[in-house]
Amino acid sequence: MSLLTIDEYLRQPVAERLPYYQKEDRLYHVMMSQQFPRPLMEEIFGVANTLKAMSHDYEGLEFLSRLLRHKRGMLYFTQPSTRTFLSFLTACQLVGITTGEVQDPALSSEYKGESQEDAIRVFSSYFDLVIMRDPKPGFCEYIAYRQDRTGFSVPILNGGSGKDQHPTQALLDLYTMHRSFQRMGGISGKRYAFVGDLQRGRAVRSVMYLLANYEDLDFYAVAPKGFQISPDLQLHLEERGVRLHFTDQLNEVLPEVDCIYMTRIQDEYDLSGESGKIDLASFSLTEENVNLLPEHAIILHPLPRRQEISSGIDANPRAMYWSQLRNGVYIRAALLLYIFGKNEQLPIIQEKYSS
Numbered sequence: 001m002s003l004l005t006i007d008e009y010l011r012q013p014v015a016e017r018l019p020y021y022q023k024e025d026r027l028y029h030v031m032m033s034q035q036f037p038r039p040l041m042e043e044i045f046g047v048a049n050t051l052k053a054m055s056h057d058y059e060g061l062e063f064l065s066r067l068l069r070h071k072r073g074m075l076y077f078t079q080p081s082t083r084t085f086l087s088f089l090t091a092c093q094l095v096g097i098t099t100g101e102v103q104d105p106a107l108s109s110e111y112k113g114e115s116q117e118d119a120i121r122v123f124s125s126y127f128d129l130v131i132m133r134d135p136k137p138g139f140c141e142y143i144a145y146r147q148d149r150t151g152f153s154v155p156i157l158n159g160g161s162g163k164d165q166h167p168t169q170a171l172l173d174l175y176t177m178h179r180s181f182q183r184m185g186g187i188s189g190k191r192y193a194f195v196g197d198l199q200r201g202r203a204v205r206s207v208m209y210l211l212a213n214y215e216d217l218d219f220y221a222v223a224p225k226g227f228q229i230s231p232d233l234q235l236h237l238e239e240r241g242v243r244l245h246f247t248d249q250l251n252e253v254l255p256e257v258d259c260i261y262m263t264r265i266q267d268e269y270d271l272s273g274e275s276g277k278i279d280l281a282s283f284s285l286t287e288e289n290v291n292l293l294p295e296h297a298i299i300l301h302p303l304p305r306r307q308e309i310s311s312g313i314d315a316n317p318r319a320m321y322w323s324q325l326r327n328g329v330y331i332r333a334a335l336l337l338y339i340f341g342k343n344e345q346l347p348i349i350q351e352k353y354s355s
């Protein structure tokens with residue numbers, strides 16, 4: 001049987017591709033937010049809570065570091081990264097996974113003309129999982145497909161696929177919302193603002209896909225003209241019953257929301273300097289307009305930030321972006337345990353930590 005090309009593979013509807021990323025009814029490759037129904041997501045949140053509690057003492061850390069000591073993970077990041085790379089690395093260390101990495105293909109055999117497909121085939125021969133980031137939308141999905149068809153399959157985790165998706169960022173964002181809204185009735189029934197480059201920001205796209213698992217939601221999409229939510233996502237949100245409000249007037253939205261998700265303009269994807277025409281001040285939180293938000297509202301950002309959140313806001317009690325990035329380690333470690341079926345070993349020990 002001949003292999004499909006990447007274009008042929010991605011032409012299949014998402015609903016048809018999703019089952020390929022499961023193995024024996026369990027999550028195997030992590031590619032996109034649509035793979036995480038609410039019960040699975042909340043199970044992973046529970047594991048992350050346990051990991052968080054256990055990470056505070058030597059005994060807990062010692063126990064965790066034995067769980068996946070027999071596994072090796074490859075970090076293959078061909079697009080710049082600080083947080084995703086480091087938090088995956090730290091998450092691997094937390095649960096005992098030994099790691100290897102390629103961040104600069106110029107220092108690997110790709111420099112000698114080896115294809116990425118072949119390079120990843122090498123990784124999957126030496127490692128038990130591959131965590132990757134790549135600028136091409138859908139490329140890691142295609143790699144997962146090729147591997148499965150050529151007999152060398154290890155789980156592939158998408159750490160950011162161009163303008164498409166960033167599912168593990170979305171999981172940690174939802175985990176942060178889940179914890180913040182714990183005593184306020186949870187994620188459902190709340191109003192969320194998403195600000196900035198909603199068209200090309202993969203993190204914000206994945207967050208919206210994931211949030212749509214909840215009920216009774218209002219989304220305020222605050223973006224410059226030409227940078228609004230793309231049609232695939234809009235359709236998904238409408239099908240899930242999300243009430244969508246499109247605007248470019250940030251200050252009018254601020255008093256209305258429980259959570260605001262700020263994003264930077266993704267100008268690395270510009271074709272002809274189109275980002276340069278945006279009035280950035282209109283899509284920024286400052287020490288003045290931040291107080292238009294209700295007191296209980298939370299501010300999230302996948303980071304890195306530029307001017308869209310003034311650093312003067314960092315000490316504001318609504319600013320959650322630093323805890324958000326810390327949560328990334330626990331969520332990613334929880335996901336690794338889940339993929340290798342080790343999450344089931346936690347509850348026994350959890351009793352000790354919750355008493």
Ligand code: NCD
Pocket residue numbers: 083084160166169202203264302303304
């Ligand atoms: C995001 C990304 O790379 O998509 N950053 C991250 O992973 N924390 C957001 C961004 O770069 O704007």
